[in-house]
Amino acid sequence: MQKVPVSLWTLLAGLVISAISIWIGQNHSLLPLQASQQAPLVDGFFNIMFTIAIALFLVVEGTILIFLVKFRRRKGDDTDGVAIEGNTALEIFWTAVPTVIVVALGIYSVDVYNRMGGFEPAGHVHSPVAHVSGSAMAATLNDESSSTTAPTIGIGGTPKSHGKPADLVVDVKGIQYAWLFNYPETGISAGELHIPVGADVQLNLSAGDVIHSFWVPNFRLKQDALPGIPTELRFVATKPGTYPVVCAELCGGYHGSMRTEVIVHTPEDYQAWVTENQLAQKQDLHEAVAVNPANLSTSEFLAPHVHEMGITAATLVQLQK
Numbered sequence: 081m082q083k084v085p086v087s088l089w090t091l092l093a094g095l096v097i098s099a100i101s102i103w104i105g106q107n108h109s110l111l112p113l114q115a116s117q118q119a120p121l122v123d124g125f126f127n128i129m130f131t132i133a134i135a136l137f138l139v140v141e142g143t144i145l146i147f148l149v150k151f152r153r154r155k156g157d158d159t160d161g162v163a164i165e166g167n168t169a170l171e172i173f174w175t176a177v178p179t180v181i182v183v184a185l186g187i188y189s190v191d192v193y194n195r196m197g198g199f200e201p202a203g204h205v206h207s208p209v210a211h212v213s214g215s216a217m218a219a220t221l222n223d224e225s226s227s228t229t230a231p232t233i234g235i236g237g238t239p240k241s242h243g244k245p246a247d248l249v250v251d252v253k254g255i256q257y258a259w260l261f262n263y264p265e266t267g268i269s270a271g272e273l274h275i276p277v278g279a280d281v282q283l284n285l286s287a288g289d290v291i292h293s294f295w296v297p298n299f300r301l302k303q304d305a306l307p308g309i310p311t312e313l314r315f316v317a318t319k320p321g322t323y324p325v326v327c328a329e330l331c332g333g334y335h336g337s338m339r340t341e342v343i344v345h346t347p348e349d350y351q352a353w354v355t356e357n358q359l360a361q362k363q364d365l366h367e368a369v370a371v372n373p374a375n376l377s378t379s380e381f382l383a384p385h386v387h388e389m390g391i392t393a394a395t396l397v398q399l400q401k
């Protein structure tokens with residue numbers, strides 16, 4: 081039987097490994113459901129990296145297995161192995177290949193970041209810029225405050241939407257250990273993020289105490305919320321549903337419980353939610369027909385009785401302690 085040349089075996093192995101890697105790279109189910117316009121861009125990049133990783137794994141582990149068998153010690157062979165000092169051609173090859181891969185991934189990732197809006201944060205006008213006095217940070221913040229535009233950090237409008245105002249702006253504040261959502265246009269406050277599907281949404285992020293990170297895995301978006309430095313996230317949700325919001329920056333003892341949800345509504349559902357909440361939150365306590373005392377703080381509960389009982393507001397504050 082004629083011997084098959086090594087180059088042919090190598091070619092065949094290369095083809096099989098490429099086919100397996102590309103198939104796994106496209107057909108794995110490691111990532112959650114895509115629910116934003118940015119998600120397919122991020123996943124495309126992830127899948128390329130995953131394909132390369134699988135190919136490298138198969139090449140390295142496969143070579144180890146083949147060599148284990150082919151170059152095993154035969155019975156009665158007590159000679160030393162061949163002394164090999166180096167191989168310039170091989171070294172150039174295994175330096176060049178990773179260099180090309182890393183540079184190509186670098187260029188691709190910059191392109192993805194640009195298409196996501198990473199280079200176009202609008203630099204939203206921020207009400208009083210927080211000053212961290214007595215630190216080096218104060219100097220840089222003071223320099224910035226000469227203009228009303230805050231530093232631009234985060235994901236902004238995609239090249240298509242850049243320069244246009246977002247359809248919906250929500251102020252998001254991270255505190256130990258919760259996310260607070262304020263809708264400046266409607267005056268609504270909420271503990272979850274409600275948005276309409278298909279709307280161009282801009283989140284203005286801030287933090288009340290330490291660094292938090294606003295992460296929506298289904299949107300493939302993550303942005304730090306920093307004390308004193310505004311950041312933003314701009315995106316379009318593409319599928320109605322309820323998705324988790326996770327704090328992705330270790331922020332203290334209960335960091336693990338700093339979770340909430342983003343609810344992507346159909347436009348009609350969203351409008352209903354806005355109407356319902358504007359009514360509920362506008363209502364003053366004395367206009368309410370029925371009040372559940374369990375929902376009131378001590379001072380709210382006692383407020384109507386303070387006058388009759390002859391105690392002052394100051395006493396009341398003391399009572400709460």
Ligand SMILES: [Cu+2]
Pocket residue numbers: 254255256257291292293327328329330331335338
């Ligand atoms: Cu946090």
